[in-house]
Amino acid sequence: MLLTKSKVKQIKKTSDQDLVELAGLHAYKKYDKDKKFIVNRSRYVVKNISYTNINGLDAMTIQNFDTGEYTIVFQGTQVKGKYGMRDMITDIQLLNSAEPEQLKAARTYFDRMNEKYGVKSVCGNSLGGALANAVAVHHKNVRAVTLDPAILPEGMVKTNHKYPNVTNYFTKYDGLTRGELGLNLGDRFPGRIYRINSGVPHFSRAFASNHVGYNGDGPQYIEIGKKDEPGYGKIAIAADEHIVTSIWTGEPLYGGGSGQIKINKANLDTLADALSSQVLERLNRASEYIQNANEIVASEKAQRTRRLAKLQKHFETILEDGFGNSPLFKGMTTGGYMIQSVLDHLRQQLLNVDICVRAIESAIFSPPAKIAKFVLAKHLGLSGLIDQALRSVHELRHHFDQFSRNTSKIVKHDIPHLIADEATGAVDAVADAFYKHEVIVGKNHKKLYRQIEAYRKQVRETGRNFQATDVAIAVGIRSGAAPSHQSAVHSSAVAALESSKYLPYKTKTKALQVGHAKSELMIELQAKLNPIAGTIYGALTTLEGISESISGGLKFAGHAIWYGSLPTMLVAWFTDWDDQINRKIRHAMKPLDNFADTVHALKKGIAYLNAYLPNLTAEYAPFIENAIFKNDRYADVITYNGAADDTLEEMELLFQDIVHQFSGQEAKAITALESQSKKILKNIQQLHSDVQRGA
Structure with a gap:
């Protein structure tokens, strides 16, 4: 253990x-x-x-x-x-x-x-x-x-x-x-x-x-x-x-530390041994946790392109689903190839209706000669409506093109910004912040390890000098001579660790990025898609009205309004002519009905979208979270850092007791060790504070 x-x-x-x-x-x-x-x-x-x-x-x-x-x-x-x-x-x-x-x-x-x-x-x-x-x-x-x-x-x-x-x-x-x-x-x-x-x-x-x-x-x-x-x-x-217990007494180091011991060679040797078995082993374990967290961060950072591509693809899928899964809107996010075919179909249906209307009007103005003088010929007045409908279809093409272009801008320009941090220039906000932070933490760990190892040697050397001095004094007392000068303990500087400036928001870094991303996406949707979706819905409503007017005009043409007082002997002639006109009207109604059905289907899809857009961000949020940093992997990073944080906290308790044991001693060597102990404790606390940011 x-x-x-x-x-x-x-x-x-x-x-x-x-x-x-x-x-x-x-x-x-x-x-x-x-x-x-x-x-x-x-x-x-x-x-x-x-x-x-x-x-x-x-x-x-x-x-x-x-x-x-x-x-x-x-x-x-x-x-x-x-x-x-x-x-x-x-x-x-x-x-x-x-x-x-x-x-x-x-x-x-x-x-x-x-x-x-x-x-x-x-x-x-x-x-x-x-x-x-x-x-x-x-x-x-x-x-x-x-x-x-x-x-x-x-x-x-x-x-x-x-x-x-x-x-x-x-x-x-x-x-x-x-x-x-x-x-x-x-x-x-x-x-x-x-x-x-x-x-x-x-x-x-x-x-x-x-x-x-x-x-x-x-x-x-x-x-x-x-x-x-x-x-x-x-x-x-x-x-x-x-x-965590005292290195010397085994007492738990909670609520005030352990009772003070006598500083002698045996207790200094005990400390030197414990610095390896308890302190450095703890530091190594913390390092292992930190390295595992770093591996995850580095892996996520290396997969930014894949995460972004998946995020963009999910947006395209979710947006197309917003049309009520209508096949008419397939490809809307990548150029609207299907909608272009649909609009071409609408235009062709209107042209077919126009041909039929012209044929009907031609028949109306060309009644059989025997009944011509009894027929009051009128224009149906549908050509203007058909032209208006054609213009509306042309405008719809423009609106759908604009919708598709705006969607493409969101996918290619705005979505990459959802995982980026414009303030720092990081293209992968959370992974970059953790990575830069962990680089500093890793350097500090290595520096602290070297400092504690040097300190352990100082403790061992101090113990040897303590014994040598004690022996020399004893010999001097017995011989009456002054004790010989003892060599000084090897010293080494304990430089302060660099403090990380990254992860100022600690583990909230991802949550804040997700919140920012959702807010930005909502703004872009409201600016680039909501208005044009409303415009398209209005244009389709207008087309529905025109379609109904054309249908009404055609049905009106089917009534017997073309004659006044017709002699009985000519009724058969009129009936044949009237049947011919009604056949042409029925022929015209087929493309017109198809046109109307298609317009209704488009309007239904846009209605779905208009209702769906306000909730799209919420539907998309889980994909944003995973794209910014995969949820389970982020949890693992936090868990590892938490374990390292806990281990460093235990190291703090141990070194606080070491400082306590060296305090108040008169020997200069012990005073020097106390000073070194305080500096190392401060560095442990610095490393602990930095690791704690990601825990």
């Missing part, structure tokens, strides 16, 4: 790290009696088990071979267990003031084991944490360490009582403790509460492990991404690894 436990033998009690791992991992394994197992570097044996209590209590009593201590490990809720329903009922009962039977059973079990073995500590996770705390509030000399515990019943935790024997560790992404604190139930936890950086914000994949702090029998990490894809990696989640 990452956190190499201190080898200092003055730690005579089971560590918090061990108790947390026992609570979150081993408690759920249901070991048999006499089972031996190892937690970190400590050996344990199961001395007693209780898995058949009718109240749902599951617990085991274990002994730490290295310290001799006995610990009771309480198991949390097991829904699928034999008494899973009792666990669930107990969870609900914890909200009340009455003590549930399972808590009473836990205290009874403790009393029995304590009488037999002398139990020094209890631990548990979730419901098991509540069971452990229920014991600890009644036994002040028993140490309780819990991981994401459930609350205790109302009134069990006494107001203004400190409970120094209880430590509760809340993991960063646990839903239970977040909910309990959100409901203002924090006063129902006894003792101290420490938040540790275990888990990942992938609730769908890590909900259970975020709560118990472990992956059960599986590997203690969460996979990010997919194998063979850029940025694939693993984030360590084992809760005990995220408990």
Whole structure:
């Protein structure tokens, strides 16, 4: 595991790290009696088990071979267990003031084991944490360490009582403790509460492990991404690894740090070892997370052209769908090839109608000679309407051409701007910002690593000089001679790290870009498409009116209005002539009806579009989000940076304790180390601050 436990033998009690791992991992394994197992570097044996209590209590009593201590490990809720329903009922009962039977059973079990073995500590996770705390509030000399515990019943935790024997560790992404604190139930936890950086914000994949702090029998990490894809990696989640303790004393470094130690060669050597095993290993782990995030960013940056092409294609598809999936508008975004054919068809139909109208008028003015003097010939007056319709079709062609050109401008000019940042000149706003930021972070990591490595050598050298000086003084005292001069510790400058000026809006960078893109797209649609779509709709409405007028004129021509008083003997002649005119009228109505149907279909499609355009941006938004930076990959970048952020925060705690231990010392060498420690701490904080921007 990452956190190499201190080898200092003055730690005579089971560590918090061990108790947390026992609570979150081993408690759920249901070991048999006499089972031996190892937690970190400590050996344990199961001395007693209780898995058949009718109240749902599951617990085991274990002994730490290295310290001799006995610990009771309480198991949390097991829904699928034999008494899973009792666990669930107990969870609900914890909200009340009455003590549930399972808590009473836990205290009874403790009393029995304590009488037999002398139990020094209890631990548990979730419901098991509540069971452990229920014991600890009644036994002040028993140490309780819990991981994401459930609350205790109302009134069990006494107001203004400190409970120094209880430590509760809340993991960063646990839903239970977040909910309990959100409901203002924090006063129902006894003792101290420490938040540790275990888990990942992938609730769908890590909900259970975020709560118990472990992956059960599986590997203690969460996979990010997919194998063979850029940025694939693993984030360590084992809760005990995220408990930061003093390098020298093993005390948790929360709420004020550890007690001050004596600075001597042994403790300086301990620090030098820990700088490798705890500090630099943490820095390497943070670097691994950062590098994986960088791989994702670099991959997205390299795929800008593909992302943009997909975004443009999606816009074309969505816009064409806005016409109600009418085939008449296929290709509207790429030149309107279909609509041109449709307009050509409308024009041809009008010309066909015109030919038919002329034939009708010719027939009207050429009645049979015998009835000619009885017929009052009139012009139908349709030629002007047909000419008007032809002009309207010509204007429609212009409007549709303009619509298509404007659409092309949006696709080729405006859409690329949706993923760009004109203020900085970046063509790929989010990926470029993250990339430039991560370049600086990467350089700073390498610089900090070299500084800590040099510092580690200084600590080791200082320890050797401490011993040499001590020996020289002793020899001088015995011989009566002055001690010989000792060589100075090698010094090295700790230059300040460069601060990144990128990602000023942190992880909101993408959300702000998406918001800007949606706003800009809406403006362009309103300026370039909405007005012309309205104009087209009006032109089609006009064409519908003209079509109806022509149809009315033709139908009027079919009535017997061409004669006054016709002799009976000539009716047959008239009937034949009238039938001929009506056949021509029916012939004219076919292209006219086709024309009218096509105009109606176009108008229906434009009506759909006019209703659709205000919502087009919302329909398009998911594609914009993915084009700016693919959603799942962006989440992975944030997760990696979050893990690196957490790791650097733990490094800060360690170095704050180092500075604390060196403070107030009189030896010049230690004072110099304190100065170096402060500079490195400042650089850790700078790197942490920068990494935090992307977390």
